[in-house]
Amino acid sequence: MTRAYDRLETRFHQASVIGDALSMLHWDMATMMPDGSAESRAEQIAVLRGLHHQILAAPDLPDLLDAAGAEDLEDWERANLAEMRRDWVHAAALPPALVEALARAEAACEMAWREARANADFPAVLPTLRPLLGLVREVAAIKAERLGVDPYDALLDQYEPGGRAAAIEAVFDPLEAFLPGFLAEVLEAQRRNPPPAAPPGPFPVERQRALGIEMMTRLGFDFSHGRLDVSHHPFCGGHAEDTRITTRYDTADYASALLGVIHETGHALYEFGLPGGRWRHQPVGRARGMVLHESQSLLFEMQVARSRPFVAFAAPLIRAAFDGAGPDWTEEAQYRRGIAVSPGFIRVEADEVTYPAHVIIRTRLERALIAGTMDLDDLPTAWGEGYRRLLGLTPPDDAVGCLQDIHWYSGSWGYFPTYTLGAMAAAQLFDAARRALPELEAGLARGEVRPLLDWLRGAIHQRGSSGSTAELLTAATGRPLDPAVFVAHLRRRYLP
């Protein structure tokens, strides 16, 4: 007789394959699709999502989950069952009318946001943002009840399973206390010894692309299972056997695409390294969540690519790629440009030191808005206060203020903290890898990344979702997320 658990595995396997097909349609939409087919692509995606949802919200699924829970299961099977239940909650908890209303509200608000941002006109987006936030709070309340957590945590759980605001505050608070003073010291040090100017270019796209591919290959990207293409917003898409990253090229600045490619390669290496075989299409075989995913991209972009040893290896390659010569191209110049700090209004342009401030501000604000302790009317003012306090800046308008990011206006609430939690996890994992591999940095200086990748595979990638983020991090580094490691990293790099 087939176990209820095995019947669940069959269903979730099929849902996962449909998900992979969807990831290809999304990739194509961002990279290849002609403009005129947006509407038909949207319908294809809606139909496949509907079929995916039908599997996860099947009426007999709760009974199967209960029956499987009473069966004799191995550890990984039990972890898989827990992930299946989480999937089911997120898929089936909401009444169809709410799902539909949410989709419509998201589409309407995102459209209004594009225009409001262009005009730096926050009030213009309120008539669509207010109902959207109302629906998001409804979603949060329903899922909170099902998951037995706070409403904000229920939203967070969509991106970072098991994530809890209380735990986030425990690591954000010390960082928030540390950042303003540290930033002032870094800026003062930089004022005394300014980073060298970037070479003016132009840097031809074909050369940038060739350099990106060389770097990806060095980092362990497998081109028989992936691609590099161009899209307006860089991302890592596809699935474990076919991981597709994108970038965009600026002929005046080679570093932006190169570091972006390294970032997305970090995401891709996580996908490549996930457990295969029986776990490949099971929830337990997926990447753990956005915190660890971001930790893998930032580990390569921030911890590796901007480190002195790796720059020693990469600087001559980069110089050669553009036939560079002179003082702008020395290893030292490249290293110092890579760690230049410059407070600004825009999160996606922020350096490693100021980035957490952007995230902390947004996290505080979205928590208050979800909890209902702040009104949307007060958002621009509260935003400005946050920037003055943490970065010493006053945004001149809302376009470079609370209208800059798409997240809230497209319905993604509870996502922001994963960026900085990922940066902290990256510092902690790299620190642990250095301890475990005494030759690591000497190897990086020769471009040898394989030992680090092997360590990450064993410590993180191969574990899939078999434990929580905290459990995986503790197993890999000896302790849960610890802001002190990130702070120590910042001190060492920026105030040596």
Add this chain to the structure above:
Amino acid sequence: MTRAYDRLETRFHQASVIGDALSMLHWDMATMMPDGSAESRAEQIAVLRGLHHQILAAPDLPDLLDAAGAEDLEDWERANLAEMRRDWVHAAALPPALVEALARAEAACEMAWREARANADFPAVLPTLRPLLGLVREVAAIKAERLGVDPYDALLDQYEPGGRAAAIEAVFDPLEAFLPGFLAEVLEAQRRNPPPAAPPGPFPVERQRALGIEMMTRLGFDFSHGRLDVSHHPFCGGHAEDTRITTRYDTADYASALLGVIHETGHALYEFGLPGGRWRHQPVGRARGMVLHESQSLLFEMQVARSRPFVAFAAPLIRAAFDGAGPDWTEEAQYRRGIAVSPGFIRVEADEVTYPAHVIIRTRLERALIAGTMDLDDLPTAWGEGYRRLLGLTPPDDAVGCLQDIHWYSGSWGYFPTYTLGAMAAAQLFDAARRALPELEAGLARGEVRPLLDWLRGAIHQRGSSGSTAELLTAATGRPLDPAVFVAHLRRRYLP
């Protein structure tokens, strides 16, 4: 109360959208996908095909079809219902075990064929081809019974709905009688006045691609709803809102990719022109079948692109694209190279005059094999006899003989006749268009294709599958398929 017919429309709409998603996955597989993801892509396609099949083979579908048949329907609805029933027969007629056995036999035989063709070793493919043919004959028998037609016609119906071998013989017989004598005359004329040699090149891929895009644009290809890419086997894929054609480039021969692009553009223009709105995702809104589809590609490749008026327009463009100069690049030289005739062993390399011989030989042979009046052991001998009789050639081995085409070895029986029926339909449609549009050829000489395209849209594209191929052709040209028009075209072009 909802009509049974309307419920059917909803289901077939969803199936069509899934089909569009599948077409994108197929396109990606042929153009973009890294080699290592073949297996996972195969699984994605299998899962989506399974979902598509579930809709068409739903247990209550026959009852819905019967109930809808008793309802008050408009003409297009009734035609749609007939197409739905055909879809259902092809999807649901076969027992699942037979479908599975067939898929396995096709995969095994195609694999054996690749090696057998490389080694020119027909006996090596027999152990997999014999069981495959057995299963195909089983399929033919079951569908023949359901459709009330002969077994071969049931296979033909998969590609050319309503196609009948008897009707094909009626047009192939006179062609077969005509071809050998005509070919001898053409070759004699060519011997007296040989076509000029092709310029040696090289023709850089980027210039070929730019020329292809310019030509596609001239012919009416809408790049906001389609793309041009590279694949090993050129094809037209995607769907009406996103039609993607491919080609391959030979730097020693610009004409091959250019004419291939024009051919696939013909297919694409048919897809672009199909009825939209309510019929877009209904069976009645689809292209009528492979005969009319091939007629559209061949109309542009053979009737338009190789005509004197169009060459008068295109020759200077082509010369300029490659900075050509001298006698090899004159309009006359380009025209005469476009209509050079050269009997050979390989169908896909054949010219317009000898191509039908290749098709007639294959059609005769596959009919005999399906009927069981010939054994597979006798195929190479019968193949050689056909080539001697129709083309005066004896294939030196089976690699350039009966092993050259993938069709039979991948399970596609009943497909071959559509190529030549399409060529004949193309001649007949172009002839009708010339009569309907007295300025047509004068316009083509100035690169004006729009009047022809508009005529084709009204006569063929916009009709979808609202009538049979014979009905659409009769409405457009005044009579069903008439080999005399094709023969007259050949005489006029090749023995002026």
